[in-house]
Amino acid sequence: LESAEARLAELADPDVRGEALHECLTENGQLIGTRFRNSDGTIRTVDRETFLDVGARLLQGAVRTDYNSNYAHPQFLRSDGTVIGIRMSPKSDVTIEVLRGDGISIEQNTKIHFRGGNDE
DSSP: OHHHHHHHHHOOOOTTTTHHHHHHHEEEESSSSSEEETTTTEEEEEEEEHHHHHHHHTTTOOEEOOSTTTTSEEEOOTTTSEEEEEEETTTEEEEEEEOOOOOOSSSSOEEEEOOOOOOO
């Protein structure tokens, strides 16, 4: 878990104001990635390169927070007021979760992950 946070944190420059959540998670007006198998529309799978790029963009200027005391993983408050969490998933490797969305186009509980191993 800490290695996922550390990898994304090293890619982000804390002195730069991040892009809006919508800009990080959409392309041509649609949520990035693809739906995987039976997941609902808020769970998206991307390739490793896209995941690292999105993770770095989401962490630009974000600070550690305890927004949700019931969420046992690292949480980050972004400059646009949204909150993301980062956790390890036994099925999907590192997962980025939107804990507080933008109230416009990105829903709370949106998840972005990449498939580890041979599923990439």
